[in-house]
Amino acid sequence: MNLGINLSFAIKRWVEPEVWAELVSRQLGLRLVQFTYDLLDPWWPAASRDAMAARVRRAAADGGLEIESAFSGLANYCFDGLLHPEAEGRSASLEWWKRAFDVAAAVGAKVSGRPLGGMSAADAADPHRRAQRYRDLLESVQELTVAAKQAGLQRLQVECTPLAREIPYTAEQSRKFLADLEAQCAVPVTLLVDIGHALYQPLYGPDARMPHWLHGLGRSIGAFHLQNTDFQSDSHWGWPDKRGLFDLANFAREVKEAGLEDVPAFLEIIYPFELADEAVLSNITSSVLHCRREYAQEAVAEQQPA
């Protein structure tokens, strides 16, 4: 099993690259990292951004960490992205993606990704506009694969989200989306499946199960996001959490049965901004220990690694 961590836990707290690199390698005992654009906004002026990205790359190398990918977090999930109802909004999102590719390459990642965006309620309710947004989206992603290749990236990664106004939101729609893109992309497009998205019961019903996604998408899955959830929200809780119900050991078995144990699985926990730093450090440490035991099946002791 290929366990790593998304740096979401570090935002606004352990912001300096040397600080989070030390936390990940020594406190958490991991080496596989997904960088989050919540630590370095692709919009920031290029000179500032590039200096900061170079520092990220150095700190990761010094800490023996591999930054496999760079991914959007909370900040850019607030906007409609490539499905914005206005042409100006969609073109701003294209620009964001291209700037993000530069950041990804600069921090040493091979892959960049995010959810593609959300339709407005009005567009989603109109079959004609909905179809137009989908056609535009295919064109935008094809254009972006060219930019990703130019930036030196190997793949573009698209996150599935639990909203019917977003694309793609089901395994079936994801397959159609990839088929519609096929043979027109400069680099491969893969999917990121977040278990808290995939099992969101208010949208997918009480019988939603991971094997449906795993067998439906197979090798199209480029990465997983791990989180604890009650299946009633996109929770992004850690372990322990008395509200959480997700059985990680069972998920590890399902991933093995699907032959996907090499796919990187990044723990992505999102803490309230106002939560005390000590509480976050304690919970991210116990969450990683839980993932190492239950998902990676390491024989790690209860106490924190040295």
Add this chain to the structure above:
Amino acid sequence: MNLGINLSFAIKRWVEPEVWAELVSRQLGLRLVQFTYDLLDPWWPAASRDAMAARVRRAAADGGLEIESAFSGLANYCFDGLLHPEAEGRSASLEWWKRAFDVAAAVGAKVSGRPLGGMSAADAADPHRRAQRYRDLLESVQELTVAAKQAGLQRLQVECTPLAREIPYTAEQSRKFLADLEAQCAVPVTLLVDIGHALYQPLYGPDARMPHWLHGLGRSIGAFHLQNTDFQSDSHWGWPDKRGLFDLANFAREVKEAGLEDVPAFLEIIYPFELADEAVLSNITSSVLHCRREYAQEAVAEQQPA
């Protein structure tokens, strides 16, 4: 009482200016609006951004709405802002503010604001660096008041947040901050007090009460954010919500006693992205009715306005 609404409820759903303007004026029966930068990111390329802002201004005018202010939402709260530990991060934030002033002026607002930023855990733990961040912050805000004036704005508004790593986070620190700025600003700096921040018990203790903030800050308060909360998180829930404990009618009495009934109070509800649109529409409607009855003391009926 001066009740309005922050457009946070509309993000990723009712994105088109004509759509939210219709919702606010007809469904919710309000006319005072605080625009959120979560609908129009100041980072977007100027040509796109200006065209979108012009559409916002037109839609608000057509709907009879007043956009009193423009304020940052969730997206920019993810970053450290003017307190970023790296000089490049702080300079990017200065640039964000200046771009935001242009958006605020273009949508017709008089005021622009946000929380100032957060220190990293490492900076906050180091008395020397902490003091340096504070001095730099005063300089940055002074510089920004000049830019705000040039953009044609009347005030710059700073939100108090419930984190000891952020500035300002208490009524006492807010007073000192304003005093330290005094006579060096090109436009006045006022404070936005969010009741869910001000009464966050894990930081301020179980005895935190609004009169402490109201009488401590008085006319330095430029606006309120209203939300329902359990005092254990920065909840941003609406009404009804079985978890929420905030007594809005009592707050209205406290605001009157402090002589601040003319200060705009913007309802700011943040819904999970994945929540169904119908549920959000129903809750924002009942929340506004609750605010109109309990805060503005209007005699409105239970049913939705026509």
